[in-house]
Amino acid sequence: MAVDRLMPTPEAADLIALTREIADRELASRADEHESREEYPEGLFRILGQAGLLGLAYPEEFGGGAQPYEVYLQVLEELAARWAAVGVAVSVHTLSCHALNSFGTDVQKKRWLPDMLAGDQVGGYSLSEPQAGSDAASLACKAERTSNGYRITGTKAWITHGGRADFYSLFARTAPGSKGISCFLAPGSVEGLSFGNPERKMGLQAVPTTSAYWDGAMLDGDRLIGAEGQGLQIAFSALDSGRLGIAACATGLAQAALDAAVAYANERTAFGRRIIDHQGLGFLLADMAAAVDSARATYLDAARRRDAGRDFSRQASVAKLVATDAAMKVTTDAVQVLGGYGYTRDFPVERYMREAKIMQIFEGTNQIQRLVISRKLAV
Known part of the structure; x- marks a missing residue:
């Protein structure tokens, strides 16, 4: 189910539409096979680079998309909703370009940044x-x-x-x-x-x-x-933005799990009714939807603060904490909705559940996020 997004500009809405088209064609169709075989997606990042999706948050001067972080993160969410590993890799690539873009000399940036933002160098x-x-x-x-x-x-x-x-x-x-x-x-x-x-x-x-x-x-x-x-200083200056990237990926993964659970609940019947019409399961799905929407709202709030030049460190940790915990719960509940089928590899929700766990760990564990948040409250 496509998320009904409120985009800041018509250009941003077109970018999301392009991302969905590419993600459906190049990612969704390949994710299960490549993940099950542990097979690297050769050529995929060049395709994303040629579409302009690997330099969205960076300046046009060096080949970037000059997009607000709010827009870049929503693109990232769409990618992760089709294939979490690719979404995370794009987030890491974006993080890897930060040091050169923010601290490099003009000579260094002119020499290396264009190929990095074009996806010729991942x-x-x-x-x-x-x-x-x-x-x-x-x-x-x-x-x-x-x-x-x-x-x-x-x-x-x-x-x-x-x-x-x-x-x-x-x-x-x-x-x-x-x-x-x-x-x-x-x-x-x-x-x-x-x-x-x-x-x-x-x-x-x-x-x-x-x-x-x-x-x-x-x-x-x-x-x-x-x-x-x-x-x-360079590493820490990038961490808040990197945490937002993982929050967006986690939200995309949770959205994918929610979509799979809702689709199954609308088709599966028990005791003469669709299982979504049974209140116990309908309420579970409602809680899952609320968790996904809340995760999205937290990362967008932090991104808008970043775009406005305001401090967003605490909000980035909140977004990473909320979104990744939500992804873990929503993917677990999606397996529950599908019952025994959810525990098999015939349906993607078991993979989503396995993928969600690492998001509570990398870019700073969620225990570290709680430490960051509590220290900000103590100032």
Whole structure:
């Protein structure tokens, strides 16, 4: 069921219509097969890039769409409603472009950003390490200055698109302490860089998540983004926007589960009536719909604050928390609506339920979101 969206401009409404057309044709028709086979969707991100969907939130000067975040997130929701792994990968790509766009020099942006926004170069975000997830200040991967640039040594973890991405926003230590982290725009292929086998995940299996092993790999000096020691500032400046991306993906996933449950409840009969006409199940579906609508409202509120130049950090954490918790509950309830069929792979709701769980974890666990929100309340 297409969501009845209130778009800010006719151009934005046309963009949503285009997104739905592409998502129905290129994503919905392929998602089940690729996920069940754990098969990467070759060529898909180039199609999305050619349609202008991989640079929506960035300036036209470098090939972006110059769209408000409110619009970009609704595009992301539509993609995730057809294929959550692709929606998440697009969100991560957008996050990976942030460092260069916001902290790069004009020379760096002119050199690299157009290909990134056009989808000719798909990105990954390389912040986490095996011992450093939410605690980014404890990063151990080292970037040692040399006469020609930087030598990178260490291990990074949980990289979406790992081994497949053309570039990575890489965060590594150039000095001791929390102010010793720096950011690099690292190429996806360089001598001394290798990747582990894809993680054996519960969901989102078509797009790999891997560890990266940097064994003295060399990066040119112009690959440093911003100043040395500015890495955590760069990373944290992107996190609120990244959390909104996951909130939008979670909302799309929840919408897909709701649509599947409603369709089934309108067709399935029991005791002489459609099961949607039985009050107990009808009320369950009503609660699911309310959860989806509430999730959408929270991420749109945060996005509109961002677009207006207002602080949106607390609202971003609220949106990530509300939307991902809603996705977990709605997908679980969708399985319940379908009964035994919901527990089989003949229907997509079991996949939706598996995919929802990770959304409560990445881009900061929901426990971290509660910490952020409570600290904002204490100020």
